[in-house]
Amino acid sequence: MAIDEIKIGGMGARQRRVEDNRFIRGKGNYVDDIVLPGMLHMEILRSPVAHARIRSIDVSRAWEIPGVRLVLTGEMLAARNLAWMPTLSYDTQAVLATDKVRFQGQEVAAVVADDPYIAKDACEAIVVDYEPLPVIVNPDQAMAPDAPLIRDDKVNQHDNRVFDWEVGDRERTEQAFAEADVVSTLELHYPRSHPSPIETCGSIADFDRSTEKLTVYMTTQAPHIIRAAVAMVAELPEHMIRIISPDIGGGFGNKVPVYPGYVVSILASILTERPVKWIEDKTGNLISTGFGRDIYLKGELALRSDGRILGVRMHTTSDHGAFFSDAQPSKFKVGLMHSAFACYDIPTAHLTATGVYTNKAPGGVAYRCSFRVTEAMYFQERMVHAAADDLGIDQAEIRRRNFVRDDDFPHRTAFGFLTDSGQYTKCLDLGLEAVDYEGFLREKEEARKQGRLLGIGISTMTEPLGAGNSREYDILGIKMFDAAELRVHMTGKAILRTGAKTQGQGHETTWAQIVAHELGIPANDVVVEEGDTDTAPFGMGTYASRSTPVAGAAVSMVARKIRAKARKIAAHLLEVSEEDIEWELGRFYVRSAPDRGVTIQECAMAAYSNVPDGMEPGLENHAYYDPPNLTWPFAAYIATVEVDPETGVWDVLRVVAVDDCGVRINPMIVEGQIMGGLTEAYAMSSMQFITFDADGNCIGSNYMDYLLPTAWETPGFELHEVVTPCPHHPIGAKGVGECATVGGPAAFVNAVMDALKDTGVRNIDMPLLPDRVHRALTTGADVSGAPPVDPDAP
Amino acid sequence: MSSLFNEVTSTRSDDVPVRRVTITVNGETHTADIEPRLLLAHLLRQGLKLTGTHTGCDTTNCGACTVLFDGRPVKSCTMLAVQADGHEVTTVEGLNTPSGLHPIQEGFKDEHGLQCGFCTPGMMMAAKALLDENPAPSEEDVRWALAGNLCRCTGYQNIVKAVLWAAERMDDTEAEEAS
Ligand code: FES
Ligand code: FES
Numbered sequence: 006m007a008i009d010e011i012k013i014g015g016m017g018a019r020q021r022r023v024e025d026n027r028f029i030r031g032k033g034n035y036v037d038d039i040v041l042p043g044m045l046h047m048e049i050l051r052s053p054v055a056h057a058r059i060r061s062i063d064v065s066r067a068w069e070i071p072g073v074r075l076v077l078t079g080e081m082l083a084a085r086n087l088a089w090m091p092t093l094s095y096d097t098q099a100v101l102a103t104d105k106v107r108f109q110g111q112e113v114a115a116v117v118a119d120d121p122y123i124a125k126d127a128c129e130a131i132v133v134d135y136e137p138l139p140v141i142v143n144p145d146q147a148m149a150p151d152a153p154l155i156r157d158d159k160v161n162q163h164d165n166r167v168f169d170w171e172v173g174d175r176e177r178t179e180q181a182f183a184e185a186d187v188v189s190t191l192e193l194h195y196p197r198s199h200p201s202p203i204e205t206c207g208s209i210a211d212f213d214r215s216t217e218k219l220t221v222y223m224t225t226q227a228p229h230i231i232r233a234a235v236a237m238v239a240e241l242p243e244h245m246i247r248i249i250s251p252d253i254g255g256g257f258g259n260k261v262p263v264y265p266g267y268v269v270s271i272l273a274s275i276l277t278e279r280p281v282k283w284i285e286d287k288t289g290n291l292i293s294t295g296f297g298r299d300i301y302l303k304g305e306l307a308l309r310s311d312g313r314i315l316g317v318r319m320h321t322t323s324d325h326g327a328f329f330s331d332a333q334p335s336k337f338k339v340g341l342m343h344s345a346f347a348c349y350d351i352p353t354a355h356l357t358a359t360g361v362y363t364n365k366a367p368g369g370v371a372y373r374c375s376f377r378v379t380e381a382m383y384f385q386e387r388m389v390h391a392a393a394d395d396l397g398i399d400q401a402e403i404r405r406r407n408f409v410r411d412d413d414f415p416h417r418t419a420f421g422f423l424t425d426s427g428q429y430t431k432c433l434d435l436g437l438e439a440v441d442y443e444g445f446l447r448e449k450e451e452a453r454k455q456g457r458l459l460g461i462g463i464s465t466m467t468e469p470l471g472a473g474n475s476r477e478y479d480i481l482g483i484k485m486f487d488a489a490e491l492r493v494h495m496t497g498k499a500i501l502r503t504g505a506k507t508q509g510q511g512h513e514t515t516w517a518q519i520v521a522h523e524l525g526i527p528a529n530d531v532v533v534e535e536g537d538t539d540t541a542p543f544g545m546g547t548y549a550s551r552s553t554p555v556a557g558a559a560v561s562m563v564a565r566k567i568r569a570k571a572r573k574i575a576a577h578l579l580e581v582s583e584e585d586i587e588w589e590l591g592r593f594y595v596r597s598a599p600d601r602g603v604t605i606q607e608c609a610m611a612a613y614s615n616v617p618d619g620m621e622p623g624l625e626n627h628a629y630y631d632p633p634n635l636t637w638p639f640a641a642y643i644a645t646v647e648v649d650p651e652t653g654v655w656d657v658l659r660v661v662a663v664d665d666c667g668v669r670i671n672p673m674i675v676e677g678q679i680m681g682g683l684t685e686a687y688a689m690s691s692m693q694f695i696t697f698d699a700d701g702n703c704i705g706s707n708y709m710d711y712l713l714p715t716a717w718e719t720p721g722f723e724l725h726e727v728v729t730p731c732p733h734h735p736i737g738a739k740g741v742g743e744c745a746t747v748g749g750p751a752a753f754v755n756a757v758m759d760a761l762k763d764t765g766v767r768n769i770d771m772p773l774l775p776d777r778v779h780r781a782l783t784t785g786a787d788v789s790g791a792p793p794v795d796p797d798a799p
Numbered sequence: 800m801s802s803l804f805n806e807v808t809s810t811r812s813d814d815v816p817v818r819r820v821t822i823t824v825n826g827e828t829h830t831a832d833i834e835p836r837l838l839l840a841h842l843l844r845q846g847l848k849l850t851g852t853h854t855g856c857d858t859t860n861c862g863a864c865t866v867l868f869d870g871r872p873v874k875s876c877t878m879l880a881v882q883a884d885g886h887e888v889t890t891v892e893g894l895n896t897p898s899g900l901h902p903i904q905e906g907f908k909d910e911h912g913l914q915c916g917f918c919t920p921g922m923m924m925a926a927k928a929l930l931d932e933n934p935a936p937s938e939e940d941v942r943w944a945l946a947g948n949l950c951r952c953t954g955y956q957n958i959v960k961a962v963l964w965a966a967e968r969m970d971d972t973e974a975e976e977a978s
Binding site: 030510 | 834836837844845848849850851852853854855856857858860861863890891892894895900904905907908909911913914915916917918919920923941942943945946947948949950951952953954955956957958959
């Protein structure tokens with residue numbers, strides 16, 4: 006009798022997570038929990054100013070403090086050729102500043118001491134003499150003719166421009182605009198934000214002189230990339246570098262790049278020959294590590310009067326801070342911004358992009374996002390919303406009129422991506438029905454008569470998740486694929502290793518479910534290991550919702566290889582030819598005599614005790630998976646809000662989410678991902694942002710200023726699903742982790758803009774703080790959120 | 800060795816001021832010589848090796864460090880260890896008993912109330928304080944009680960469910976015990 010797949014924790018099971026067994030007991034093993042014998046502690050001294058020449062650094066008083074073992078400055082690093090390091094976008098970044106500091110919070114010196122308190126004391130004893138320079142906090146300032154040059158360290162860099170880039174068909178798009186009935190325009194700023202996992206970044210570097218081996222415990226989402234980077238930057242042989250990424254307290258893109266703290270801790274361990282632990286404080290994390298967004302849009306839609314979009318024109322200006330260190334595929338300068346409008350059937354599009362340096366922290370990480378896809382979809386859905394208003398067409402109807410139809414796949418988007426599957430209208434209609442769209446519109450009308458402001462916002466989008474394929478996607482030339490290794494022991498239990506790295510996504514549970522689905526080995530019989538480069542196969546890491554599309558596919562493929570070998574063993578055990586063997590979950594049987602069969606566990610035992618002549622013993626294998634395409638999940642998010650006209654405060658009434666992420670391996674985990682994403686979407690639309698005053702002081706440098714919603718503010722979420730399997734993924738799954746972060750913000754903002762429709766206000770930049778909404782209500786004018794802000798303003 | 804924390808048996812070699820404190824943690828009494836500036840969170844984590852109590856911020860906002868102090872929830876990152884002298888502290892490690900998990904722990908697992916797990920110990924301790932005081936909270940009560948704890952992964956909905964799950968379960972157990 007066939008096994009019940011749900012019972013063994015296979016595909017579709019709401020399998021409770023195995024990793025929880027340690028987390029709920031406080032037995033997680035995060036970097037800061039690890040203590041090595043003789044371990045020292047490192048703290049980093051950061052620049053208090055945003056732009057200044059360093060006249061001198063006096064570390065003598067720091068050395069005098071008992072317990073101080075090492076004080077490092079940029080000069081000492083420079084002597085070892087380590088003062089600068091390459092970024093993930095072919096730029097350079099200072100490790101410890103030598104010539105200038107270029108943003109507030111930049112790393113200037115480091116102290117290694119017996120405990121972190123002493124190290125902090127010693128940091129305070131370091132005296133740095135700064136000569137202040139003019140500060141740049143936005144692209145207009147950066148591109149002004151008399152702007153100070155931020156990157157005077159670079160030869161041939163004569164202004165603050167990082168790049169100019171374009172994609173799409175300029176001429177055809179111009180033609181479309183010439184023929185348009187209406188052109189709808191919108192200017193927006195997607196504010197700088199920070200992924201801000203609750204756990205900050207940290208590392209423990211442990212260089213063993215006797216073996217010449219460097220082991221680094223590190224908060225990294227991509228241990229193998231780090232190993233490669235350390236090999237290149239520190240010029241250590243790759244086999245002598247072991248990166249261990251233990252439990253990670255959330256990543257969201259923040260823990261992809263290489264940060265100065267990691268590098269300095271490694272050097273400190275080499276110099277002291279002791280393990281050196283560095284744990285960043287929250288302010289250090291917020292002001293210096295990879296931010297997300299900070300990009301401006303001038304967007305135009307060429308429209309026919311019936312609402313059909315004839316062409317899209319976008320110009321983006323991205324603020325990269327002091328060093329261009331975006332974590333993104335090397336071919337694309339503004340990430341996958343050109344995935345915008347992928348769910349709409351549009352004849353032509355053109356995007357131009359400019360990147361600038363400013364005196365702000367570097368980063369541009371894919372914050373719960375596939376490389377600027379969040380910005381792309383936000384711009385898209387805000388532009389569609391404005392276009393509907395301009396044309397006087399219903400918000401849902403304009404989307405329906407432009408969606409790619411279900412029978413139109415595969416579909417080449419106006420910017421050249423190939424989408425492969427989806428049921429866009431069905432998803433939207435399901436969401437509208439769930440929220441009772443018509444009913445809400447009536448309610449809104451009624452409320453309006455009483456002076457109450459209700460609004461509804463829709464956001465629909467498909468986004469590219471799961472980079473590669475390796476033809477188009479690489480990071481620093483390293484192709485984006487992933488690998489899995491599966492070893493089935495003789496009793497039919499197994500260990501699976503992948504090159505991905507979970508940070509809360511539940512890989513230990515989900516991967517075991519894929520094995521259960523492919524082999525019929527109960528999920529509880531499979532242990533999953535990730536994050537140790539000495540034992541895990543190569544992988545590009547976990548970000549950009551790529552684990553299930555790429556590493557998850559590798560898990561499927563390796564399990565299928567195991568099954569193929571087990572089939573041969575089964576034929577041998579059953580004494581029939583392989584062609585006469587059939588498979589049902591967990592068992593091979595003889596086609597003509599279904600009662601005669603062997604289980605996968607029996608095959609495993611035979612692999613070690615009774616293999617056919619000429620067969621290599623054992624039951625293990627590995628698979629490298631290079632996806633043929635990205636996966637394209639679709640989502641429709643709908644929010645309803647009420648705005649208080651007196652105060653500008655807005656409350657979320659309902660949030661309806663319809664996600665089509667293909668086949669769901671563990672629906673419970675998928676729903677958890679969606680709710681987490683929706684919360685970040687709500688956060689960005691309502692309160693969470695990092696900005697700067699005119700002096701380059703970071704506003705949002707701690708959790709008192711950088712507001713994350715709590716359980717009290719966070720709305721409830723109503724989740725719905727549609728399943729359109731991915732045609733090329735081995736089990737039909739698509740990425741999902743970031744969908745709601747990507748598509749969600751526009752739903753909230755569109756809802757507030759809908760409530761304010763009568764005022765004529767077209768845009769308020771995120772976050773829609775009550776004072777911004779209030780200003781829009783009272784002035785009837787758009788509200789820009791671009792820095793600098795006046796922190797003392799009421 | 801670090802001067803921050805020394806079991807009383809070890810000898811001290813420098814002149815850093817220390818205070819002797821006696822603190823009961825998860826039912827076990829510890830005596831230690833500590834620097835007056837040592838934070839309770841660090842005493843628990845580094846001194847007593849109870850690393851289930853996490854620290855996630857510098858400003859008393861995140862609540863990852865929440866422990867029970869004489870039964871009340873406190874943020875152990877914002878309390879000096881010397882202030883705990885003579886008091887009782889319960890950490891996440893004290894939540895389960897040898898006979899099994901606390902219903903709050905079971906609830907978090909069953910309702911998928913955690914993802915990365917970093918906020919979880921603090922969340923569970925805040926939840927314990929709530930349920931000790933209010934065994935039958937409403938959803939609103941739970942959301943309010945957890946408003947001092949940040950989670951970046953879950954969106955809270957499942958955390959709230961987990962706490963309500965535990966409340967129900969504890970109610971049942973108590974009813975059973977009573978009968
Ligand atoms: S670490 Fe104590 S509140 Fe954040
Ligand atoms: S589970 Fe990751 S912060 Fe809450």
